[in-house]
Amino acid sequence: MAKALVFFVIPFPLVLVVAIVLILSTDTNNWWALIPALPFILLFLFGRIARGFGSIRSVRDLMGAAGSLADGDYSVRVAGTRGSTGTVVASFNQMAERLESAREQRRQLLADLGHELRTPLTVVRGEVEAMLDGVHEPDPEHLGLLLDEVRVMERLLEDLKTLSLAEAGPLALHPEPTDLADLAGDVADAHRRIADAQGVVVDVQAPPLPGMLIDPVRIREVIANLVVNALNAMPDGGSLRLRVEDQGSSALITVSDTGVGLTDDEVEWVFDRFHKGSTSKGTGLGLTISRDLVEAHGGIISMDSEPGAGTTVSVALPKLLVD
Numbered sequence: 001m002a003k004a005l006v007f008f009v010i011p012f013p014l015v016l017v018v019a020i021v022l023i024l025s026t027d028t029n030n031w032w033a034l035i036p037a038l039p040f041i042l043l044f045l046f047g048r049i050a051r052g053f054g055s056i057r058s059v060r061d062l063m064g065a066a067g068s069l070a071d072g073d074y075s076v077r078v079a080g081t082r083g084s085t086g087t088v089v090a091s092f093n094q095m096a097e098r099l100e101s102a103r104e105q106r107r108q109l110l111a112d113l114g115h116e117l118r119t120p121l122t123v124v125r126g127e128v129e130a131m132l133d134g135v136h137e138p139d140p141e142h143l144g145l146l147l148d149e150v151r152v153m154e155r156l157l158e159d160l161k162t163l164s165l166a167e168a169g170p171l172a173l174h175p176e177p178t179d180l181a182d183l184a185g186d187v188a189d190a191h192r193r194i195a196d197a198q199g200v201v202v203d204v205q206a207p208p209l210p211g212m213l214i215d216p217v218r219i220r221e222v223i224a225n226l227v228v229n230a231l232n233a234m235p236d237g238g239s240l241r242l243r244v245e246d247q248g249s250s251a252l253i254t255v256s257d258t259g260v261g262l263t264d265d266e267v268e269w270v271f272d273r274f275h276k277g278s279t280s281k282g283t284g285l286g287l288t289i290s291r292d293l294v295e296a297h298g299g300i301i302s303m304d305s306e307p308g309a310g311t312t313v314s315v316a317l318p319k320l321l322v323d
Contacts, residue, residue: 074100120149173215181206187223199237206244225286226255233259256312262305
């Protein structure tokens with residue numbers, strides 16, 4: 001009885017080896033020892049066989065799912081399994097999820113693009129038809145309106161070009177030694193006339209920060225996007241504050257306004273493509289592009305906002321200096 005109990009504590013593979021040795025033994029008196037081990041031997045063998053059939057079934061499922069994926073069905077998934085086959089299945093499902101997400105983003109982009117182009121095209125068509133029908137003359141006022149709408153479409157196409165370059169892979173930058181404070185001051189000066197017309201007081205605090213190795217064209221675009229958004233949030237006056245700070249290993253740019261502010265839900269989606277706040281007059285791509293440009297520099301962009309209290313956007317750039 002004690003000899004029989006040994007099989008209950010020995011691991012299955014070892015039992016199988018011992019059993020085979022006993023079978024091959026010429027001493028038939030030892031064969032009785034196989035009787036308690038037979039259930040374990042059979043379980044082990046059947047388990048191996050079932051696992052083999054399971055792997056074959058998983059491979060067959062993978063082949064079928066791959067065919068569906070090739071036909072454009074990105075919703076297809078394969079049931080998970082264990083072992084090396086399970087790793088392949090998990091990788092396939094992850095790939096299918098990414099393809100499905102990319103297709104949905106492409107659909108949404110085309111829908112949003114159509115919506116963004118429809119408004120200026122409708123205005124242009126209406127104005128041209130009114131001129132042709134003699135409703136009003138092609139005077140500077142109405143021609144200026146047409147020009148404004150053409151500029152909107154032009155800006156949209158430029159933004160889409162920048163966005164496509166950013167999403168196609170690492171964005172090509174042309175870094176050069178730049179004084180970040182001077183760059184911020186130039187952007188503020190370029191928008192001061194618009195700010196004055198809206199009754200917005202612009203306050204710039206940017207101590208000299210020379211030698212920053214950045215792409216000045218791209219970072220200027222980032223700061224300009226943030227300033228324009230701040231001005232759009234204050235059509236009836238307010239205060240815009242632009243700061244550049246040296247924080248040791250990084251340089252911090254902040255643009256704050258006293259506009260209407262955003263809710264937490266709006267802040268969550270504010271960097272998505274074509275997302276617009278209630279006061280936005282742009283293409284809805286400015287913050288998305290700004291995020292991509294900042295991240296291409298190895299930086300971080302974030303937003304803090306409160307309804308009725310205004311918004312602050314912060315950009316932290318690694319301080320790569322040129323001696």
